[in-house]
Each structure stands twice: as structure tokens, then as C-alpha cells.
Amino acid sequence: MSRQIDEGLERAERTRPIPQSTAARMRFLLKGAKGSTKQLAADLGVSQRTVQRWLKGQAAPKPAAAKAIEAKVRQKWQPKVKERVRKAAEQNGFTLHLSATFGYTAAGGSTDDPRPRMITQKLPGDVARQLYAARDAGASQADQEQILADALSEHYFRQRGSRARSLDAEVNSVEWMDIEL
Numbered sequence: 001m002s003r004q005i006d007e008g009l010e011r012a013e014r015t016r017p018i019p020q021s022t023a024a025r026m027r028f029l030l031k032g033a034k035g036s037t038k039q040l041a042a043d044l045g046v047s048q049r050t051v052q053r054w055l056k057g058q059a060a061p062k063p064a065a066a067k068a069i070e071a072k073v074r075q076k077w078q079p080k081v082k083e084r085v086r087k088a089a090e091q092n093g094f095t096l097h098l099s100a101t102f103g104y105t106a107a108g109g110s111t112d113d114p115r116p117r118m119i120t121q122k123l124p125g126d127v128a129r130q131l132y133a134a135r136d137a138g139a140s141q142a143d144q145e146q147i148l149a150d151a152l153s154e155h156y157f158r159q160r161g162s163r164a165r166s167l168d169a170e171v172n173s174v175e176w177m178d179i180e181l
Contacts, residue, residue: 008179013082025073089128089181099175127151
């Protein structure tokens with residue numbers, strides 16, 4: 001789910017999708033290198049000729065190089081928009097859309113069998129701050145999932161202490177999720 005969390009945050013942060021083809025991604029990076037294929041090659045750790053081939057579509061990067069290209073594009077794509085959206089999320093919160101199976105620990109007399117749920121829940125800015133801080137620190141998948149599981153337990157299942165006070169929920173599996181900032 002961590003990759004889904006990262007992708008959900010990135011989708012919500014952008015006003016336009018990142019370029020999909022290698023050539024388009026390379027053209028974007030080339031603009032940042034002020035048109036210098038030599039500089040771009042140095043940034044990517046490949047030869048200038050390799051960069052030229054990728055730009056012309058004469059060759060495709062190996063998987064590791066393709067990941068590096070994608071990571072550089074994601075890092076440089078719409079930084080001012082991302083910053084503005086992040087500040088708004090940390091201040092106003094975000095909406096989580098999720099289809100997952102949850103396990104429960106509850107009071108006696110109730111079932112704790114895992115159940116699938118579709119949830120749309122507004123979460124406060126402190127949860128966004130925690131998620132961003134975890135992502136920035138390179139937190140593990142389990143750490144990011146735990147942040148969301150704790151937030152859903154508090155805000156969805158227990159409704160901030162107004163019901164099911166002894167209920168604890170954990171995310172067992174996620175079918176899909178999206179984040180709306």
C-alpha cells in the first residue's frame with residue numbers, strides 16, 4: 001500500500017500528469033539541463049550518445065535507468081504546485097478513498113472477523129503532515145500504512161471517541177486507494 005500512498009499523494013499534487021514516454025521525459029529533463037545533452041548525461045550517469053539515442057527514440061533505457069529517469073522527472077515536475085498543494089493538505093486535511101479489508105479487535109460479544117469496506121473519509125491536516133514526513137524520511141511501507149490505519153481507526157471507526165471506543169482496526173489488504181487533496 002505504501003507505493004499506493006506515494007502515488008496517491010503525487011497524483012493529488014499535480015495539475016498535469018507527468019510525461020509517459022521516455023522521449024517526452026527526456027525532453028522535459030533536457031529543458032532543465034538548459035538544452036545540454038552533455039549535462040543531462042552527467043546527471044543521469046550515462047554517455048551523451050545514450051541520451052541522444054533516448055531522445056530520438058532509437059534506444060530504450062534499461063529498467064534501472066528508466067526508473068532513474070522517472071524519479072528525476074517526478075522530483076522536478078511542477079514543484080510550485082506540489083508545494084502549494086502540500087501546504088493546503090497539511091493545513092486543511094485531505095480525503096481518503098479506499099477499498100480494503102479490515103481486521104478488528106473489539107469488545108466481547110462482537111465479531112472481529114475481517115470485513116471488506118469502501119471508505120471515503122476526510123482526514124485532518126496532522127495526518128497529512130505525518131504522511132508527508134514519513135514519505136520524506138523514506139519510511140517503510142508498514143510505517144505509512146500504520147499512519148493511515150491509525151487515522152482511520154480514530155476518525156472513521158471511533159469517530160474521534162464518540163463511538164466504539166474499544167475498537168481497533170487494522171488494514172489487512174487494500175484493493176485500491178486514492179487521495180484527494
